[in-house]
Amino acid sequence: MSESISSQRTSVRYRSRLLQPEADRHPDTHPLTWRLRDDGEVIWLDEYLRKEGYQSIRNALDNGDPQAIIATMKDANVRGRGGAGFSAGLKWSLTLQGGDMPRGYLICNADEMEPGTFKDRLLMEQQPHLLIEGMILGALANNSFYGYIFLRGEYVEAARVLNRALDEAREAGWLGASINGSGFDFDIAVHTGAGRYICGEETALINSLEGKRANPRAKPPFPGQSGAWGKPSVVNNVETLCNVPAVILKGADWYQALSGDRTDDGGSKLYGVSGPVEKPGLWELPMGTTGAEILERAGGMRGNRSLKAWLPGGASTGFLLPEHLELPLDFDTVGKEGSRLGTGLLTVVPQEQSMVALMRNLEEFFARESCGWCTPCRDGLPWTVKLLWALELGQGETGDIELLDKLAADCGPGLTFCAHAPGAAMPLQTALKHFRQEFEQGVSKPRGKAHQDPIPVGEV
Ligand SMILES: Cc1cc2nc3c(=O)[nH]c(=O)nc-3n(C[C@H](O)[C@H](O)[C@H](O)COP(=O)(O)O)c2cc1C
Ligand code: SF4
Structure with missing residues (x-):
């Protein structure tokens, strides 16, 4: 009885997420979701195998040519779904391998802490084997010997599902020593993070994986040259990796054609x-x-x-x-x-939402999640929050909006160690551009002494 109640709850939660019925999803047009069920239950190994599962890796292992996987990924131009849109095939082609190079790591970025984002969770909770297959293909292409799924700590259900699916894959010979008798060894572990937004930045993620504080690393070297524990490492988003099996099975032209004439980006x-x-x-x-x-x-x-x-x-x-x-x-x-x-x-x-209050809320998030490494981000974002609070309460001072402009500009691309600060600046800059009068309405006082006098040296 209690089991049926809990599975009902699970199903209701899942159904509220993917809003396309099974009948509207097809293998040729919906590579990411065609296997998903209307009842929202997990696609475990048996069902995954019945639905073309591991077909792609079977073919790739038979061919035994990692460069062919990279070439197909490059031609398909699968652009990274973690947010930056960098070509996965190009990234893979830049990973150091061969010669004396040690085998490295294939890391799946499953941190998914971007506010308003809940797509990777669906893929992991309902279709774990698609991600595992994508990771095996990625490992084959990049000569990785071990994989990590760096998972947002709060995704308890995804961790449970992924771990069970990894056991299934291991038992069936899709992971471990000599996968399917091919001589290629690869295994995957789930690593749950402690819940920080910055852990989603790929080099902070690698530091965190190594047990260090999650500060981003200077680039170069890029992870593909020297990543986790100094070895070549590829970091890709969950959705990016879930695209790989179908691309390898059906080819770059099929993938490109999926978007029709809407855009040059395929898929x-x-x-x-x-x-x-x-x-x-x-x-x-x-x-x-x-x-x-x-x-x-x-x-x-x-x-x-x-x-x-x-x-x-x-x-x-x-x-x-x-x-x-x-x-x-x-x-x-x-x-x-x-x-x-x-x-x-x-x-x-x-329409009724105050942009000032909304921006104050967002900047509170970004200020709290700053790792503290660079001054414009560590000090500028809390200052931004202070100014936004004053404007929201109608207690802003003349010059506050120009100060917001400056603080946001100081967080611009290339001025800090990672893209967290530019990410915090972009919504603020665009809100100021489109809704400036709302911010101006919060100014009620002349410029105060606090803004005019620099803090005397020695009193900080
Ligand atoms: C502050 C910050 C948070 C990020 N969070 C994530 C995340 O949760 N998931 C993700 O895939 N990429 C995230 N990224 C982007 C990653 O650094 C990286 O570009 C991405 O994982 C690469 O995968 P892709 O090429 O498949 O998109 C974040 C970047 C920054 C600056
Ligand atoms: S921009 Fe912010 S989050 Fe990124 S390294 Fe600098 S202080 Fe840390």
Whole structure:
């Protein structure tokens, strides 16, 4: 009895996430989700094998040519789904291997702490073997001897499912020594993080994996040259790796064609929406689907609300306006509008929402999650929060908004060790650009002494 109640609960939670019924998802158009069931139960090994599972790795092991995997990935131009959109094939081609080079690590970035993002969780909780197969292919291509899934600590259910699936794969000979008699050894462990946003930055992740404080590392060297424990290491996002089996099985041309003439970026994408819409959730759609179409699938804004602004891919992306809804959501198009595709999960902002309060909330998050390594991020973000609080309470001073402009500019690309600070700056800069008058309404006082006088040396 108690089991059926808990599985009911599980199913209800899952159904609220992927909002496309099984009948609408097909192997040729929905490589990431066609196997998922309407009841939301996990696709364990037996079912995965019945649904073309491990077919791709079987073929790749038979061919025995890692360079062919890299070439196909490059031709398909699978762009990283962790947010930066860097070509996975290109990254793999730059990993040092061969000669005296030691075999390295294949690391799956499953930290998923970007606010408004919940796509990797679905893949891990319901279809763990797709990720495992993608990681084996990645390991084969990059000559990795061991894999880690660096998992957000709160994803307890994903950890349970992944660990059980890893046991299944090991028992069936898909992991461990000489996979399927091929002579290729590879195994995977799940490593749960302690729950810090910065652990999602790939080099901070590697430090954390090594048991060190999660500060980003200076690049170069890039992880592909010297990563975990000094060995060549490839870090890829969950969704990126889940694309690999179908790309290798069906080829680069098939993958490219998935997005039709919507965009030059191929493939499909797990898009989603959160915020006050009728049906928040996830959909696997062609890359380059417009915001309007995604919002329509979500049933539009809830109640009588109207859309004021939206973030296209998490809190670290820039605000777009309703007029941007018709743009294809791909990496380059969104970039040209002063934002980023990021994780591709939209956060909608209703008309009545104060942008000042919203920005104060977001910057509190970014300030709290700073690792403290660089001054503009460590000191600038708490200062930003202080100014935003004052503006929100209507107690801002003349010059506060210009100061916000400056603090955000100081966090710009290339000025700090990692992309956390630019990620914190982008929503603020775009909010100031599109909704400046809301910030101005919070200014009620002349410029105060605190802003005019520098802190005397020795009194800090
Ligand atoms: C502060 C910060 C947090 C990040 N969090 C994640 C994350 O949770 N998951 C992720 O895949 N990438 C995250 N990234 C991006 C990674 O550094 C890296 O680019 C990505 O894992 C590479 O995988 P991909 O090429 O498959 O996208 C983050 C970056 C920054 C700066
Ligand atoms: S930008 Fe922020 S999070 Fe990134 S290294 Fe510097 S202080 Fe740390």
